Amino acid sequence: MRLATPDDMRAYGARLAARLRPGDLLVLSGPLGAGKTTLVQGIAEGLKVRGPITSPTFVIARVHPSLRQGPPLVHVDAYRLGGDLEVDDLDLDASLEESVTVVEWGEGLVEGLADDRLEIHIDREAGDEARIVSLRGVGPRWADTPSDPLQG
Ligand SMILES: Nc1ncnc2c1ncn2[C@@H]1O[C@H](COP(=O)(O)OP(=O)(O)OP(=O)(O)O)[C@@H](O)[C@H]1O
Numbered sequence: 001m002r003l004a005t006p007d008d009m010r011a012y013g014a015r016l017a018a019r020l021r022p023g024d025l026l027v028l029s030g031p032l033g034a035g036k037t038t039l040v041q042g043i044a045e046g047l048k049v050r051g052p053i054t055s056p057t058f059v060i061a062r063v064h065p066s067l068r069q070g071p072p073l074v075h076v077d078a079y080r081l082g083g084d085l086e087v088d089d090l091d092l093d094a095s096l097e098e099s100v101t102v103v104e105w106g107e108g109l110v111e112g113l114a115d116d117r118l119e120i121h122i123d124r125e126a127g128d129e130a131r132i133v134s135l136r137g138v139g140p141r142w143a144d145t146p147s148d149p150l151q152g
């Protein structure tokens with residue numbers, strides 16, 4: 001998927017959100033400024049959870065409750081993990097089942113939390129603002145997930 005603008009990225013996230021359900025784990029990767037948080041903003045809009053979705057310096061995990069009857073969004077930015085604070089300290093497994101959990105910089109850290117996960121990689125395109133998003137589903141939950149959530 002090629003997303004030309006931040007608004008396109010948010011719209012993509014909102015479409016993806018329509019396919020999410022409690023227990024889902026999404027692992028976001030890509031370089032600094034790739035658009036991971038921007039994608040989470042779209043997912044939050046689609047899930048209708050309380051915002052705002054930001055990347056605050058000292059908060060690693062934040063719970064965004066649903067404004068409807070849906071699941072909360074647990075947004076984790078694992079960038080600063082690895083020092084005194086480890087992923088285990090966040091107790092994500094306590095909330096995983098009833099939430100949609102999205103982890104930025106979670107590659108190599110959170111795979112142990114669940115057998116199923118959707119890996120989302122975002123890359124910059126040289127020369128312009130566009131971003132390339134690729135999805136890779138791991139486990140039976142994502143067995144038939146197309147790379148474009150509008151398809152299939
Ligand atoms: N097509 C696009 N999709 C997403 N973001 C874009 C796009 N074009 C430009 N941007 C800009 O790129 C920046 C992406 O920042 P964002 O915080 O979402 O990235 P990030 O991957 O979460 O970074 P970090 O690694 O610091 O957490 C924003 O300022 C956004 O407006």
Ligand SMILES: [Mg+2]
Nearest residue numbers: 036037055104
């Ligand atoms: Mg971010």
